[in-house]
Amino acid sequence: MRLLSRGAPLPLPPQLRRAMAGTPSGPAAPLPAERCCVAELPGAELVYFTCSSRGGPARAGAGIGALPRGVFLPRPGLCFSFCVAAGAAQSPVERVRAARLHQRLQQRLRQAPFGAGCQVLPLLSYSPDAAAAAAAALPEKGFLVRAARGAAETERALEGLLRLHLPAPAHLCVYQEEGEDGQPWRALWRLDGAAEGRELLGRARVVPASPPARHPAAAHLLDGAVFRSRRAARRLLEECTALIPEAKAVLDVVDQCPKLPKKGDFPVIVIEGLDATGKTTVTQSLTDSLNAALLRSPPACVSQWRKTFDDEPTLVRRAFYALTNYLVASEIAQESTKSPVIVDRYWHSTAAYAIATEISGPVSNLPPLCDPVYCWPEDLLKPDLVLLLTVNPEERIRRLQGRGAEKTREEAELEANSFFRQKVEESYKRMERPSCQLVDASCSREEVFEDVLHQIKKHFPFQ
Template sequence: MFRLQRSVNFRFPFRSLKTETHAMSMSRRTMALLSRWSSRVFSVDVDGETIYFKIRDNQPGKGAEEMQRIFGDVQKYAKYYSLLVSSGDKIYTARFHWELKDKLLAALPPQCHFSPMCSFVPRVKDSLVRGYFLRADSPESSATTERLLRQWLQLDDPLLVCSYLQKNENSPQWIQYIWNHEQNHGIVPSEAPQYHPATLNLINSDVFYSFQAAREVFKKCVDIIPEAASVLELLPCDADVEARSEPDFPVIVLEGLDATGKTTLTESLRDVLGATLLRSPPECLTPWRARFDQEPPILRRTFYALGNYITAQQIYRQTSKTPVIIDRFWHSTAAYAIATAVSGPVCNLPAEGSELYRWPGDLLQPSLVVLLTLDPEERKRRLKDRGQEETKEEHELDLNQLFRLRVEEAYGRISGPTCISVDASSSAEQVLQQVLLLIKAKCHL
């Protein structure tokens, strides 16, 4: 669980953006959630493990031991709450949830902790709702927590708040009470779903499969992120994206984690083949990259997805004259997005062959994609020797072995085209010769 540090008062920054229509939309969304409440499954991340539970009224005593894994060794004064964030506006909801973590850290009292949680309807796309599970460990912290939660509800923000309590001291049954809706439900453990719940909302939220879908999301955030307008001005028009033809010269993509030797290899290939070297995201997006790296996943992923389409237009302009070498392309965008959205072990990833790994139908397909692989310890050593500042995701790769494994596995599952792995532990010259052999065989250069 996240530990809270200090207590201050604040108001959510989105209130000034809301309109009467938006508030009505949020109300309809809440009612839609409640209409299928008994079909929903809830999950809480506890100490690196995901615990699932569901509504099951009138079954006292069911799953006492499993429920204790969520609520822990129940303390006399402990109180439990959940916050689920949902509105009719995907971007509003994403930004609200993204900033809610910081607000909880700042506003809730000491002796209060929280963990990520979500709610979803199994096998129903776009049914995932994210939020947080809270535990207040003293009468003072629970009183302050409840007061803050009631204040936030009065702001008409997209919060659905629940409390959790035992039916009585001698009963192992837990009750979920939905605030402002006067609903009580018994809850019992649930089996883990066949696929990780995050996969329900991946399409065109974390991974984009068309230029139009990514651009439409980006256009909606211009009012709240002025920099988005500058990015939109750089995008190709629909006709340019649709008017695709087979490149005259091969397009070769180099993929891999940082410090696997991509920069050295791409520059060597450029010189040996007389090729044009491009990078994704393209340099024209550099002024806004740090800005969108601070945004929630849906906007960050949209930014990088659109960067791929700008790169594709640059490729078309060059392939009539020379081969093109690209330092990262859509594989990176998709692999990092999937591995970030889907937590836990590799088995939680979408199954091999899933539509989530398919190449966008309107994006140029490379002639060859080479994935450079490297032993994790050697990669760490190289990163240290370079002395450069790590990106947030690279830092996560170093700290979280499961995240690294998910990224690597997602790379390998993307189709159209698939990656061909090359061991990058040899000398730069040996790796270059290996890749040149692949290019000769696959691209006839």
């Protein structure tokens, strides 16, 4: 993680002087550029921080108080962090490689020796210069690893993990609360490719940083999680063909579809909502009642590859789902010339889940209303009406427990994380052109269907 300021390091305590005794001589290693970080604590609380090698408040954190206690564990516990370099924003292949590496590290951190004695929290490292960050390097995803016990063993395991997976030299940050005031300090270690080689680059005091006006990930949502065009999603999935053979098969199917299909004269109605809100029941009932064609996203022609992409990082998974929307659009164009069309999920689902995944913290961190990320892609066929089914959390959980079906990663997250669920629902509600019309689906099936049918008949002159 690149957090250290360029000032001279403070005098080192005896234990760190001893650790440096075997450091190779020669020119000093270049220090990484100063960065800010945001960690997501349990309860979706976000903590922004940076480092000051002079021990006083950093420019980014001046006048905003102290860090909350407990972010970094007091002695004898230790806290560690590291990030995965994301590369240039314009390079899809670098973004894919970084995303897959981050996911691989995340999976490894769930296993021994990390799983039992450590708490692993999401971390994002970003440039405090908003203009530079938007134009060049992406924020870097990483982890804050808190070890309440077995800190020495955890540190050795982390070093081995980073040497194995990250290109040399990797950087590992070690945090410890020191002094009477218990303020956290960070030691920045450079890990060489050799089994034991490491160098202490310096120490710095950890200080609060001012939260940016927008969440650090918000500037890179478009074409990084929410794809604004078929071309953008295709370009990213092309970079996956060497890593994921199924990506080529998906692209071959997509390339057989017309690029700008036209909707027929019959109405197209999309039913959206979280899992267990009754979409399947409503869509089937509407299909029967209106003598309509029923389409689902993703469509059957690529459903055999869905599990493969559900196991990939968000970046790759969202490119796959974005392209499946264009396959659905081609089906809509054909079917809407013959009958009304009911669609079980479409673009709004793809975008809402992507936004909620990438933006950490509570709902208040989502991009504001009218942000371009909520706007329908210009090259994707639009429906005539989008209905969003909503249920209260207790009813949704009750329904989920009765389903017994295998859950995707995001379905499991919806069930376990109320903050994620709230962000998905709010993202749905902020969609525009077309927006979502809300339907309370907490009551009986008959009442929900009557409400849905009433809203549809307000828009279309069915006989």
